[in-house]
Amino acid sequence: MPASSPSAPVQDARFGLDRHLHLSEPLPLASGQSLAALDIGYETLGTLAPDARNAILICHALTGDQHVGAPNPRTGKPGWWDRLVGPGKPIDPARHFIICANVLGGCSGTSGPGSIDPATGQPYGMRFPVITVADMVAVQARLLDHLGIQQLHAVVGGSMGGMQALAWAVHHPERVRAVIAIATTARHSAQNIAFHEVGRQAIMADPRWRGGDYPPDDGPADGLAVARMAAHVTYLSEQGLTERFGRRLQDRDALGFGFDAEFQIESYLRHQGLRFTQRFDANSYLYITRAMDYFDLAQPHDGLLAPAFVPAARAGVRFALVSFTTDWLYPTAETKRIVRALHAAGAPTSFVEIDSPHGHDSFLLDAPEMNRIIAGFLAHNG
């Protein structure tokens, strides 16, 4: 095992390590602003090989965190992707050095609007600079620098994690050998932006948002819950909702003719909204959704996507794309657009559309076909 240091403790293949990195160099951002200092909360699993060639970076989605394969030390809940990541799983700490960092703008250890602004000693709130997916990737690159990893075996992510995985190939093609991008998009569509805007307006309409300067224990929970509910509907499919809930009533045999949760779907949504407010920061939700809305890999190339991938193709990056039949948030048609651009750029690309009734959330659920695809792709890129 490598020697330990204060910020790089001894690895243990069985358990995740909840880690933290503080960097005092300023971080330049896509907006032209910069962040004075940077904290990164991250988890590692497994042991970095002496040649540092077994590192896999996993990028989390909008409301995820760094606890991808080991239990969250605060909540005790299992890692959010432990069906894919863990001993005996396709991404295995016995073979891989697995890294997952809370994204820039987040609220789980990495600098975000809830962090203390060193210039004032107060939380940034809405004075935190606006960030992009490219900025998130730049932070991860700093983390890899710190960990002594020049090139990733693979970068893997679903949804916003897939955006980051694609952005790695675009912005740092020499630092990644393989990209696995799942249930994702190369740009946020007008409809994607629209749903995010509904959520942001719900948060900012809550008087307890107070322009972003709310105490941590008295934030805009009602607005954030509505934002989560609206988003949650987009993560599920009509088919999945019908199979799971249909028009079944909640705790009753007949219609109650009132405004309590009559239908199970209402009760479920209210529960999702409430639970979310207990684990996520409203300002982080504003900043991260904004970053996603800004995401458009083709923008610097006059709307053409293939040129964005040419440097990655030249660097020999291999790509695996996965979509799900009932994902209407980032539908298969958008994944096919990415695949066409990758082919046009000359990048080796595999693509599978998986049949699933569970909509966008499929990638977080039991998806044995996805796991087989990832295992196979990683094995052929060893």
Added chain:
Amino acid sequence: MPASSPSAPVQDARFGLDRHLHLSEPLPLASGQSLAALDIGYETLGTLAPDARNAILICHALTGDQHVGAPNPRTGKPGWWDRLVGPGKPIDPARHFIICANVLGGCSGTSGPGSIDPATGQPYGMRFPVITVADMVAVQARLLDHLGIQQLHAVVGGSMGGMQALAWAVHHPERVRAVIAIATTARHSAQNIAFHEVGRQAIMADPRWRGGDYPPDDGPADGLAVARMAAHVTYLSEQGLTERFGRRLQDRDALGFGFDAEFQIESYLRHQGLRFTQRFDANSYLYITRAMDYFDLAQPHDGLLAPAFVPAARAGVRFALVSFTTDWLYPTAETKRIVRALHAAGAPTSFVEIDSPHGHDSFLLDAPEMNRIIAGFLAHNG
């Protein structure tokens, strides 16, 4: 022209008449409750034939009103369906006696939560009884009784108006000769309910909602705007949004890296939300969405839809169903389910799916094919 009476003024084929009816008999409701008295705001166009066989009832959608073919006397805006209804149009006051009533629960002249409760002298607020689509139809039936119309030439509606049209055939098969139901459903799906619940929660989370007891000029405008924004996204298609807005920026050449409306779609949605609060009542939104969520014509028949239509088929009611390719709120698959049930029940039914990029809202926009279908269907049912 027929003689006038205080509540049935002289008809004029060129202009709509803004009318009002007060009925003091109690109205029994599906919930088992009843409404002590009933106001109905309605518009008529054209002249009722001596045999009263030229009456067409038009049913409006969630946020519509009775001003279907003539300008709204308060706003001066054209009738909301004046592409279909008016001189020389498929539904023509020169031939038809056209009736459109504000729905029960509404806020444009018909009894709703903003009405004065005669028992207290105060607005009902959330003490207004919960209503259903069947109750809306029962109110329209009372209006027809008052107007001396035993049987409608046709009942026509889109979206929630289509639900009412179908409900007419189910609950009053002997009173309608033809049904034209457009962009609609025979039941609200879990996804439909979910989006409505998001809107309701947004309203009820607004502290100015005050349990429904808000002054008319200081209601939960922020929550209502969010509800409208969320709903509005469901009325448009991904394709339509992309064609109309794409990722185009609002009033700028480059990203502003802030939380103002950066993209045109954001500015558009905010405008839609704000404008809606100036014309609609938040409690009405709660009650009418609730009524829509309760809508399920198959519910009394153990989930089978065909039996609901058997009485209409026996009465000789003819049906025309129209759906739009990009309507994902009430998709063609749901219309086909209705058509199959009508065929199984033995009702003469025509069905057309119209190619349109505009999603659910297609029925309110320029839709010449829809107009031709309606004109032809009405002519063959003359």
